[in-house]
Amino acid sequence: MNTEQTDIAVIGAGPAGATIAALLADRGWRVTVLERSHFPRFAVGESLLPRCMDALADAGMLHAVEHAGYQIKRGVTFTENDRDTSFTFDDQFTPGWSWTWQVLRADFDHRLALEAEHRGATLRFGQTVESVDFETPGAPRLSVVGDDDTRTALTARFVCDASGFARVLPRLLGLDRTGSAPPRAALFTHVADHIDAPDYQRDRIVIGIHPSQPEVWYWLIGLAGGRASVGVIGPPEWLHGLDGTPVERLQQAIGEEPRLARLLADAEFDSRVGQTENYAYDIAALHGRDYALLGNAAGFVDPIFSSGVTIALESALRAVGPIDAQLRGSDVDWDTEFEAPIRAGQRVFTSFISAWYRGTLKHVFFNPTPDTTIRTMLSSILAGYVWDTSNPYVAVPERRLETLCRLCAPAA
Ligand SMILES: Cc1cc2nc3c(=O)[nH]c(=O)nc-3n(C[C@H](O)[C@H](O)[C@H](O)COP(=O)(O)OP(=O)(O)OC[C@H]3O[C@@H](n4cnc5c(N)ncnc54)[C@H](O)[C@@H]3O)c2cc1C
Secondary structure (H helix, E strand, O other): OEEOOOEEEEEEOHHHHHHHHHHHHHOOOEEEEEOOOOOOOOOOOEOHHHHHHHHHHHHOOOHHHOOOOOOEEEEEEEEOOOEEEEEEEOOOOOOOOOOEOOOOOOHHHHHHHHHHHOOEEEEEEEEEEEEEOOOOOOEEEEEEEEEEOOOEEEEEEEEEEOOOOHHHHHHHOEEEEOOOOOOOOEEEEEEEEEOOOOOOOOOEEEEEEOOOOOOOOEEEEHHHEEEEEEEEEEEEHHHHOOOHHHHHHHHHHHOOHHHHHHHHHEEOOOOOEEEOOOOEEEEEEOOEOOOEEEEEOOOOOOOOOHHHHHHHHHHHHHHHHHHHHHHHHOOOOOHHHHHHHHHHHHHHHHHHHHHHHOHHHHHHHHHOOOOOHHHHHHHHOOOOOOOOOOOHHHHHHHHHHHHHHHHOOOOO
16 A cells, blocks of 8 residues: 655546646645546536636636637527527627637546646546545545555545546535436437538537427537537436437437437437436535535536536636635635535526426527517526626526516416
8 A cells, every 4th residue: 555645635637626736736735636537538518608718717727728629619509399599609798708619528628637737736547536534634535546456545635526426525425415306317429410501500509309308308519520419318217218229219319309300310420329317416515624525526417508517617716715725724714715606606507407497498598589688698697607696697596587487488
């Protein structure tokens, strides 16, 4: 067993882990990132939000990804039964970025991780954190096992859990509240899309709604180089009811949505189809005496509004000040400085996600006579500006949205 010491141990080198590692290294701390896989590795979640661009710029990470040649994203198109409605990010309530990217996450995450290393963090790939002992205050001890079975006891002063869906600390500490959301499942892959339809705008994510299953929806995310990410989400029993191999089930599901079926008629399904189920969970507390939970390790509801990477980057930005201050001996109000803003952002997305699955939000999106100011406010939410409390749909999301959904509902 090797024994090692560091100031901050980061579990996971995804967007949250790489960003917090870079920011803490900037402040002069010894940072050790433990990542169980080897990068580049596949990750789902290609559609970014314009708010990510602010976060990448604030974290000094933008230059690491801006020349990667990713597909530009300028908006969102919702489609149901061959009618479309689009939101573009150039007409927003909140001043901000009018575009972002649709990225190959394997490449995006790898570039961010290399940037963290360049800024001084130590990255260890093929290293899985198995457990963390918090018994000694100020000296958490991580048990780490390498691909080659070597074992390391790493003592840190603070632990950042950025382990994504694995949520290492919530599971070890009993903070995981899985089952708080209705069960949903997903099938997804990358294809060579061969789309040449003149009405397809590659710079928008397309969200399709199943014609007869209101809880089933699809994404089509155009990537660079003629490739695309496609996926379907729905109740597990509906996805399990489709026939055949995962790729056949995904193709069958796509065949049931007229617009996507046409767009993807010539697509080559040349990559492995991924599956995930019951991906939603809530976490009881986002920080403790010697740790903080970042990104997906701090909770995940649903990918419908592409909020995951935005929350991951924001949580890293919000955590760096409190961690730095705590390690320098200052008192930190973690609830105010870290947990409250992260939960506030999650809450806005969650209220929109709930309205989406209730089936009421689509009436707002497809409203034929929309109020233009309200539409700019909704655009800003879709762009990820969920911390701008001058937007009424951020300040009081549930009540405002419920009223709007009621006003836009079709007459009974
Ligand atoms: C179907 C689906 C579609 C999605 N689409 C989008 C989208 O379009 N846009 C978007 O923004 N988000 C999307 N998301 C969410 C997005 O994938 C995540 O929110 C995002 O990846 C979170 O980043 P992270 O840094 O928190 O975690 P991750 O990117 O998951 O990184 C966590 C890292 O921790 C490592 N790790 C795990 N356990 C251990 C361990 N024990 N020891 C060491 N390392 C460990 C993992 O290998 C991984 O590399 C989607 C999610 C799903 C399920």
